[in-house]
Amino acid sequence: xQKVTQAQTEISVVEKEDVTLDCVYETRDTTYYLFWxxxxxxxxxxxxxxxxxxxxxxxxxxRYSWNFQKSTSSFNFTITASQVVDSxxxxxxxxxxxxxxxxxGAGTRLTVKP
Amino acid sequence: xxxxxxxxxxxxKRTGEKVFLECVxxxxxxxxxxxxxxxxxxxxxxxxxxxxxxxEKGDIPEGYSxxxxxxxxxxxxxxxxxTNQTSMYLCASRKGGLSxxxxxGQGTRLTVV
Numbered sequence: 001x002q003k004v005t006q007a008q009t010e011i012s013v014v015e016k017e018d019v020t021l022d023c024v025y026e027t028r029d030t031t032y033y034l035f036w037x038x039x040x041x042x043x044x045x046x047x048x049x050x051x052x053x054x055x056x057x058x059x060x061x062x063r064y065s066w067n068f069q070k071s072t073s074s075f076n077f078t079i080t081a082s083q084v085v086d087s088x089x090x091x092x093x094x095x096x097x098x099x100x101x102x103x104x105g106a107g108t109r110l111t112v113k114p
Numbered sequence: 115x116x117x118x119x120x121x122x123x124x125x126x127k128r129t130g131e132k133v134f135l136e137c138v139x140x141x142x143x144x145x146x147x148x149x150x151x152x153x154x155x156x157x158x159x160x161x162x163x164x165x166x167x168x169x170e171k172g173d174i175p176e177g178y179s180x181x182x183x184x185x186x187x188x189x190x191x192x193x194x195x196x197t198n199q200t201s202m203y204l205c206a207s208r209k210g211g212l213s214x215x216x217x218x219g220q221g222t223r224l225t226v227v
Binding site for chain 2: 006009031032033035037042043044045047050052091093095096097100101102103104105106107
């Protein structure tokens with residue numbers, strides 16, 4: 001069963017637009033972590049942020065912000081004033097307390113046009 | 115700087131060949147992973163290892179095996195390569211613990227002809 005769902009396969013925006021990438025997860029654990037990764041055209045995945053299941057405070061880092069809502073099992077990622085360099089595939093991932101592994105969603109390909 | 119290195123960036127193999135994909139990490143991480151990335155399917159876990167000589171199946175282990183004889187090295191083996199194994203293969207490592215992030219290699223694009 002899919003544990004992490006990223007329903008948006010591809011999103012295309014024009015530079016300076018705001019864009020939100022959705023992530024919905026499924027787990028029975030009470031303790032877990034969620035992650036976002038960026039995969040630029042070069043191919044190597046880069047870690048962006050982690051969030052634990054007990055911390056529902058939203059986080060902002062520059063133009064990036066993350067909204068974690070346990071009630072809807074969602075961990076959405078917003079880029080404000082997007083730039084061409086934000087073009088990449090973005091992955092959401094889940095790490096559960098009873099596993100050593102990390103499960104990823106299908107990814108969302110974001111294209112930011114000049 | 116942390117490093118996960120995959121032995122090949124591009125590989126072309128023939129159907130039926132035995133294929134080895136090698137991955138080395140220099141961070142003394144306990145956990146290592148092999149994922150396969152296909153368009154529309156994201157990263158799917160093939161196998162992972164949480165210690166030397168220990169391994170666990172992921173979501174799509176069929177047609178693959180792994181080897182971890184040393185902590186820093188994790189090999190993915192395609193026993194008899196088939197065209198449906200043409201894909202991008204990503205290796206990752208991760209320190210033990212729920213909160214730790216994974217570090218990825220640059221990927222190996224394997225084409226089976």
